[in-house]
Amino acid sequence: MRANITFLTSLFVASAVFGAEEQPPVRELSTDRPDQTESAHTVPKGWFQVESNLISFSRTRQAGERSDDTSFCDFIFKYGITHNTDLQIGWAPRLLHRSEDADSVLIGKNNGSGDLYLRMKTGLVGNDEGPYALALLPWAKAPTATKGLGNDCWEYGLTINQELDIGGGWELGSSIFLSMAVTDHQTRYFEPAFTIAIGRDLTEKIGFYVETYQGYLTDEGRYWQSSLDGGLSYLVTSNLKFDAGVNWYYNAQEAINPFVGVSFRF
Template sequence: MLRLLTFLSGVLYLHGTPALAQQPLQLTDRDSLLLSRQRYSLFRPVPRARLRPMSTGRPDATESAYSVDAGHFQVETDVVRLGQQRFYGEASQQLAFNHANIKLGLTRQMDLQVVVESYTIQTEDAEQPVRRAGFGDVTLRLKRNLWGNDGGATALALMPFVKLPTGRSCGNRAWEGGLVAPFAWQLPRDWSFGSQLQASWNRDPEAQAHYLELAPTVTVGHDLYRTLGGFLEVAAAWDTRAPAWTATLNGGPIWRVTDNVQLDLGVNLALTQATETSYFLGLSFRR
């Protein structure tokens, strides 16, 4: 039976199955991996020796198109983020601590994500200064990789999400949701390209109505050394309340401490008026 499976997997390979781009595996190892991954699940984790290279949805705004390996979890967090914005002469600031995305691999191509806004301090320098602080909203997301998880130069995923109004002081107390479609393309010479389109159904607390927001991104990454890389990204947003776009230019270095630990540092620089500029320090790790 084992010889038959090996023969059939070799036939599939000769008929055009894409080469494994993420890991330098030999043909027999690759075929065995693709066959065996079908059996892994939340309660039957992928062996650590066969984990895919860790792929994170940070520090850029473009989400990863790859899912977390079945039976493993991954944490990606803004350790600290400072945001500043000025609108019609009034300034506002937001200081966030441990806004974390906790991911759990469910199957070979699917993971569950819980985004938690652990603690936020918001201030507004208006005629009557405002200060809010506390726990924020929680967002539930389910990512389904469509292709590219285990090989090939490109990858695409779909990720629906829903935001729960758990925040009291820091939050709009409204249910929101949407869909994210991230795309990844591994380029030669240690370059990478990514993009996504996010459609969100958000709530305007002043108008007491929901509106549609579209947020496309384009990002380019490059490995400078084996453990040090960087990214440059343009992220934009448009919604049905006004015919104007908002945009930021994002960038920063990424340090891969180990195969399962990553640190990042960066800035989201406002390119348009009434857009927040933010500075952040991030940490990601996998178990």
Template sequence: MIRQTLLAFAATAAVVSASEFKRELSPDRPDTTESPVSVEPGAIQIESSFWSFTRDKDAGITTETWTLGETNVKFGITECSDLQLVLRPWITERSKGLGMTDRLDGFGDVEVRWKQNFWGNDGGKTAFALMPFISIPTQTEVSTGEWEGGLIAPLSIELCDGVGLGLMAEIDRVWDSDKGRHEWDFVHTAVLGFDLTDSLGLYLEYIGNTGHGRYEATASAGLTWGQTENLQWDVGFTLGLNDAAEDFGLFQGVTFRF
């Protein structure tokens, strides 16, 4: 079984390395700010988190969450659009404090997204897109249990050679289980990306979230390494800047296309 897995990985790596594309690899991960560049028509791009971990302490209760294998599968539809399917195969959430212990496990809610690029797909100093999406409840222990959705608007700007700025605004219709109704959330982000070498990149990001709850402010940073033109590895962390935000997070993932 192990030998077959290794052979399958080697075959996939060979196909990924040999594939040729007009556009540079431009994944939505690992930062929160999405890329406005769509996948080329006929191509498939996989953006996967091997694992991610978050920890938060609020009102005397500490919550730790592990997410395994969260994957965004992208299908290039036209020269300026792609279809995306976001899957979260396994989520484990443990809460402890105030004399209680609780654990929730299951398959996370499924997202279907559409990216429509308006300019900058194949060159230029700026690029812009709109990304409507819906979230389909899986009705597991970690599911919200209700349909959600929203609209994402990412903008990228090339500041100078090797330095880029990404901005994103997002409006979401989310389920508030405490109030038993849907509410509006507004997410806004800004990220600076730096090319340290031809293959190594660094990003620094601010993430804000306001709406039905307290304002959440989060900082994020990470590294990317492009092993080939079609294969990129990443690692990063998040740090809560106020009490409302999650205290800390770590993640590691990969992006490849064929």
């Protein structure tokens, strides 16, 4: 019931923004979603921006087990503190987890909220215009998740985001993730990863992208995790955008992750 209330609240807020569109700010709406590649642009000074999965579902298969994870209305809330810097808070208010063994016998079930993410993005090059943009995004994760839905440890890292206009309406994006993560056994380790995404607008309202993610992770040992992603976005107004996509993880933990989301600013 709480998830449904949160879901309807998000739709109401988004609809309100659509109904009361103001004059567009200096730069166009730029979001870190729906792809895993982060934007190289910041929120304009004095503006608030919300980016949210209305619903995200992930099914993972590993070592004969299946895990289903559902998130309702997880979000990143941003505020532009200067022309080229914004502060961000990310949180998942409603998470559902369920795991089964190879015989479909329930071995784990949990629900609650997720960890809190604190982030700050600074645009160094091309934040307003130009064919190339570069931004740095340091972040930290505070262990606020419900027991069983997190690792109860602080984590932190730096993301380097780049975008390049390659002509013909096509745009190339890339993020390099440099993270200090923690395993389930409370062991801290360096976790590098990167993404490459390419996309373009099909019309004035509709855009699409394809992307790959590559991460050097650890579990019982070090391994490469890969994904192939794709999705669509629909720009309702200059301040409101809906999106939908799917991330397909392979090469290690097999997982499929479809989602539907919304971004708006005011």
